[in-house]
Amino acid sequence: MAEGPHLAVVGAGPAGLAAALAAAARGVRVTLVDSAAEAGGQFYRQPAAALGARRPQALHHQWRTWERLRDGLTAHVARGRITHLSDHHVWFVEGQSDGFTVHALRGPEQEQSVAVRADAVLLATGGYEKVLPFPGWTLPGVVTAGGAQAMLKGGLVLPGRTAVVAGTGPLLMPVAVGLAAAGAGVAALVESAGARDFAGHARTLAAHPAKLAEGARYAAELARHRVRIKAHHTVVAAHGSNRVEAVTVAALDGDGRVWPGTERRIACDTLAVGHGMLPHTDLAEALGCRLDGPGVAVDDEQRTDVPGVWAAGETTGIGGAVLSLAEGRIAGLSIAARLNSRTPEAGSYEAAVKARTGLREFFAVLDTVYAPPAHWTEQVADDTVVCRCEEVPASAIREAAGELGAGDVRTVKLLTRAGMGWCQGRMCGPAVAGLAGCEFQPSRRPFARPVPLGVLAGTDFDRHHTDSTDSTDSTEEGSS
Amino acid sequence: MRSPLELVGARPGPAFTVTFDDREITVLPGQTIAAALWAAGITSWRTTRGSGEPRGVFCGIGVCFDCLVTVNGRANQRACLVWAEAGDVIRTQEGTGHRGHHG
Incomplete structure (x- = not known):
């Protein structure tokens, strides 16, 4: 060697x-x-x-x-x-x-x-990917947006024939384009951010013409595949018994609350959903x-x-x-x-440093623009499973944070088992924090994945x- | 309808068969168990320990552990990570997947 x-x-x-x-x-x-x-x-x-x-x-x-x-x-x-x-x-x-x-x-x-x-x-x-819960989100056929993309890119497979792509973030457009190009019908792209959220960031966004062109290309592809974009909307529930059969979508008001009376049902056998990374x-x-x-x-x-x-x-x-x-x-x-x-040597990576500065600034803006609806917790029913591994419902987390006085995610976990399962809270962490009204902090895990005891x-x-x-x-x- | 295989001009190697709950399904080489099951129109292959609800792929990249399945008698395999192989015996995993310890 x-x-x-x-x-x-x-x-x-x-x-x-x-x-x-x-x-x-x-x-x-x-x-x-x-x-x-x-x-x-x-x-x-x-x-x-x-x-x-x-x-x-x-x-x-x-x-x-x-x-x-x-x-x-x-x-x-x-x-x-x-x-x-x-x-x-x-x-x-x-x-x-x-x-x-x-x-x-x-x-x-x-x-x-x-x-x-x-x-x-x-x-x-x-x-x-981060995914926030809503009624029906554990139904088969509800997958993360990135998961649908990974299965398509890696396995050349689709989860169904008709998909709704929903949530928020720059990932949703490429996911919808990919699914449509591969032959799935994409019934709608439901994005909780709206045009108004981009206002006020015009200068930063304009400084990145390549990124804007990328977004425009995706938008053109979506139009070519006749995908409806429902901006400032959110999925409030997925319906079905053994797999998703439809979703209910609603408009959001200026405060990020569901606008009563705007609910519409969309038939689909797949929901690809994500709320950021x-x-x-x-x-x-x-x-x-x-x-x-x-x-x-x-x-x-x-x-x-x-x-x-x-x-x-x-x-x-x-x-x-x-x-x-x-x-x-x-x-x-x-x-x-x-x-x-x-x-x-200072000169050896000047171009990379310049790119880094600009892109960090750009993504800081995207992070502000693509936020989940401010009042997403209002749509989580008491019987909605929040911790998918341990099957902990929202009611248990609300009780832990309310009557039992838990003030952080760790205490909620000890009281409810939310975050104690196979995925170690990776899927439910942000949701538990949101429902309990405390700050989301990455939880310290001794090991990055489950390790057989024999190996330890x-x-x-x-x-x-x-x-x-x-x-x-x-x-x-x-x-x- | 266009398929993902057509989109990328795939010329896969010879297909083989596996069984899922005793039903024979055809699999392309280079697919994970999860991809093979999706290609056969199957989207759930686990029931939860508590309420017995069906589950399948969620994150698709090995993080969420929702796609656990029993392969050749071994429980708790992440279907999105394990490659399908000819003759695999795949079974719906009920609860923990260990007989006598359901629920």
Whole structure:
């Protein structure tokens, strides 16, 4: 194995790939650890090779960028500069006196753990979708907007014939366009933001003509597929017994309340719904990294406040693929310099810094504009399940916060079990906070995913490793 | 109607079969269990521990654990992550998926 500093990158989406390529090109040995079978992350998720897609780009935007990333990765892997560990689900990054050990469970079965030793770590773990509850949201056929897109991009499948796409955020338009292009009827795109929400941000928005053009292209595609856009509307309920058969949609008034009398029923067998994105911060929190709002706090070089740990992309805040690429590149250049006890050359990433500044400003505006209806909790019935895993109804959360006086999400969880199930509160966290009237805070989880007890018992924490990868059981891991 | 396979010009490898609750379904190589079930028109394959409600894919990316299913006798597999393989015996997972511990 080549000598030299070793970087572990967690996540092979746009940020992780950009960082890995930038660092590897400057002599850093990189191990790229990713849960998917192929690099690309959620944004560049693609069908498995066996599906033989000749035009995967038909479901994608910015395909040229992907080709550049893919070719760069292939070249570095061929030269032994990057080791790509696919199907590796990282559950813990352990800080040690002389570096880090990244612990990952292998393969879909996730019963065997692998340890990767590194001098520095870049967390590029991306984000996941936030969905707020409403009556009927647990019915089969109700999926997250991103989930519908992931199943389409990766599996080339649709959940049904007629979809409603609803919620809020910049993801809804591409999801509706993708579903329509793939042959689903899209009965409506229901967006709680309205034109009025964009007023007052004209100057910031106008400074990003490329982004505005992207939005206009999606709007034109929606018009071509004859998709009705219902702005300043919300889904108040999904109906059905064993799967969704219809949704009720209503207009919102100026205060973000449902406008009585405007309810309309739309027949559909699929509801793709999302209310924005949240950063994945579990690994960073377990390392002790400071958060800034929902994301990992970083400095100008994408360094966290834990020495040796960088973070880039949506784990630091939601901002899309182009921002993730810029942050990843800055992090990769910073890591290459810092691991060789140098300061990064100011000129080496000027363009990326400029892109980062502008896009952060742009997405801060989008975050304000695309907000769920201010009074969404009023539409949540007492018997609506809020915690999908533990089947905790809204009434229990209201009781915990009201009569029982719980003032934070953790106390609500202890009283009701909301957030104690398989997903560890990732799905219900923001909803529980909203219903209980307390602030949403990412909950500290010891591990980023469920870990078999046998793996925990067999993991020798804080020992010295002689190689950059080893395995906690006897199965041999490929050399890196 | 246009299909996702047509949209991307897919030429998949030879299809194979699996069973879902003893019903034979045809699967394309490179699909997860969840994709295979959706392609066969199936959208729920779990009932909850408490009220026995049907569930299927929700997040589609391995975060929510709503799509848990029993594959070849192993309970609690996330259908959106596990690749379908020829001859797989897929079963609706009731409750915890462990016999004698339902509810």
